[in-house]
Amino acid sequence: MNTLRDLYIDELKDLWSAEKQLIKAIPKMAKAANDPELSKAFTTHLRQTEQQVKRLEQIFEELGESPRGKKCVGMEGLIEEGSELIKERPDPEVLDAGLIMKAQHIEHYEIAGYGTVRTYAQLLGADRQAQLLQQTLDEEGQTDKLLTQLAESSINIEAATAEDDEEEEETSRGARSKRGEREVSRRTTVEGGRGGARGGSRGRSGGRARETESTAR
Ligand code: FE
Ligand code: FE
Numbered sequence: 001m002n003t004l005r006d007l008y009i010d011e012l013k014d015l016w017s018a019e020k021q022l023i024k025a026i027p028k029m030a031k032a033a034n035d036p037e038l039s040k041a042f043t044t045h046l047r048q049t050e051q052q053v054k055r056l057e058q059i060f061e062e063l064g065e066s067p068r069g070k071k072c073v074g075m076e077g078l079i080e081e082g083s084e085l086i087k088e089r090p091d092p093e094v095l096d097a098g099l100i101m102k103a104q105h106i107e108h109y110e111i112a113g114y115g116t117v118r119t120y121a122q123l124l125g126a127d128r129q130a131q132l133l134q135q136t137l138d139e140e141g142q143t144d145k146l147l148t149q150l151a152e153s154s155i156n157i158e159a160a161t162a163e164d165d166e167e168e169e170e171t172s173r174g175a176r177s178k179r180g181e182r183e184v185s186r187r188t189t190v191e192g193g194r195g196g197a198r199g200g201s202r203g204r205s206g207g208r209a210r211e212t213e214s215t216a217r
Contacts, residue, residue: 008120009065015113016056016067018075022049022106025079033099034092035155041146042103048139055132062129078106097159100151107144114140 001010026049030042060067082102090098114137121130 004120005124008117008124009063010070011113011117011120012056012059012063013067013070014072014074015110015117016053016060017070017072018110018113019049019053019056021072021075021079022046023053025082028086029082029099029103032086033096035096035150035158038096038099038150038155041143041150045139045143048143052136052139055136059129059132062126074109075106078102078109081105091162093155093158093162096155097151100147100155104144104147107140107147110140111137111144 001007023046026042026046030039030046033039033042057067082099085095085098085102089095114133118130118133118137121127121133
């Protein structure tokens with residue numbers, strides 16, 4: 001690896017591997033999502049991702065190179081984090097908020113990669129390739145914005161409200177915990193983790209959670 005062109009091709013291979021992994025992973029996220037709009041956003045982005053793979057393959061053809069030979073371990077890790085979240089079986093509203101978080105990590109990772117190769121293509125005088133990469137970069141950016149909108153307009157709020165409802169149920173059952181413990185438990189839930197502190201509330205959504213887990217395999 002001695003030239004900017006080498007670095008360009010290396011990163012394009014990484015992105016091709018990342019997109020191919022996403023074509024397998026996004027349908028699992030769409031299935032796991034409880035909010036129909038979130039599920040639709042994932043499915044729409046799957047269609048875009050298929051086009052993004054084609055754009056990369058067009059670029060490889062122009063370059064006379066193969067897209068194969070690299071595994072994007074960064075994307076592998078991000079996808080694994082999404083699978084782990086689904087396996088945790090959070091309550092549906094919390095799962096949706098968490099899926100958005102994981103998906104935004106994925107989009108930002110792609111945005112970093114596509115922004116870089118777009119700039120390399122410009123420097124190398126490959127204007128047509130720069131245009132194709134810009135098109136993908138725009139799609140990743142739009143997807144990121146849509147996810148923010150879904151989170152801020154409803155899904156994060158529903159996740160926060162679901163937590164409040166649980167606390168009221170617990171209080172009425174007399175299972176009041178110390179305020180400090182509750183604060184910690186709220187934070188871990190919002191972060192998508194479940195330290196076992198709230199394990200008793202799982203029954204409410206157990207059926208759906210089991211269903212999503214089995215589809216995740
Ligand atoms: Fe993509
Ligand atoms: Fe994407």
